[in-house]
Amino acid sequence: MHISEGILSAPVLISGAAIAAGGIAIGLKKTENEKIPEVGVLSATFFVASLIHIPLGPTSIHLILNGLVGLLLGWAAFPAILVGLVFQAVLFQFGGLTTLGVNTATMALPAVGGYYLFHPFVRSSNQKRALLAAFLCGAFGVFGAALMVAFALFWTGQSFFEAGKMVIYAHVPVMVIEGVLTMFCVAFLRKVKPDLLEVRE
């Protein structure tokens, strides 16, 4: 899901960076002190998640976990994902420094979207409904990111249909895996630390 350096055109890179900067500003402002350790842990989780990957046909895909990050952090997903991406770029040469903005935007925007779409249900006192929402949130994060990548490639000149089909098909298994993973996390958190999800009584 990381777009490498030298693929995208300048306007795409700049717009990506602008979106990322806006999101980070909101994220930093909205984050309370008590939430910072959580941001750190999820940033580290995101950083490690990309190292777990699955060979698939002519390409290779990895976990992203942006859905989970978004669900637990809301807007703070932006700084968390940016920090994770910086170290992935520096240490593993995933993506690249010039594409940091675009990559942050492609992964953090769906994360925040997932938060708004599914967090109200994950908080629900109805266990089944909450778990279903968690699954959808995990899957949505990956789907949204795939869509964003396809859009970035399309804007640079690739055919949207072709790029999008490829990216989304390739990530269907990841959507399922991350959906299940997010569901397990939510089930566990609801039992052990419900206030983290702001679960309603």
Added chain:
Amino acid sequence: MKKWILVFASLFIFPTLCLAHRISVFAYQEGSQIHVEGFFSDGTPTKQARVDVYGEKGKKIFSKQTNEKGALTFNAPKNQKKLKIVLTASMGHRAETTFELNQKDQSTSPTHEDSESPKPATQLAKVQGISERTLRSIVREEVNRATQPIMKTLARQEAEKVSFRDIVGGIGWIMGLMGIWMMMKSRKK
């Protein structure tokens, strides 16, 4: 912290834990042929990826696709000392490498060493009844063949850079940064 231990633990349950995600490309020369190979960082070859080869002044020489094994072999272009090889795989993955052509290696081109003053090899050649040039080219070919696997491994190692130390270091960095952020925020209050 207990809950996070589970989050981390669940990450490692999946059987396909491998290091890194990115593509790498490396090239090596065998006689007058250049081999290019590309792979994702877990070692999966980049099948049917586009390979663009650029010459010395950034001029594109040609563009071809890798085969099922993520490899491509082509004849070394003449009159080029350095090649830039760019590999583009699906979904926004790209890698490049520069490669210095060893003109001497190309068995078609004669070498300067041949005209140097007699060496033991010359005498040996005389005894055997074959020309020194032939002998040299035979030796060179054999050495090339013998060192090919080593060259391949070296090229591949150079392309691969992820280590466990980096992962742990990265996590440490993230924790440290969050600590600084927290410190700065608490000072304001």
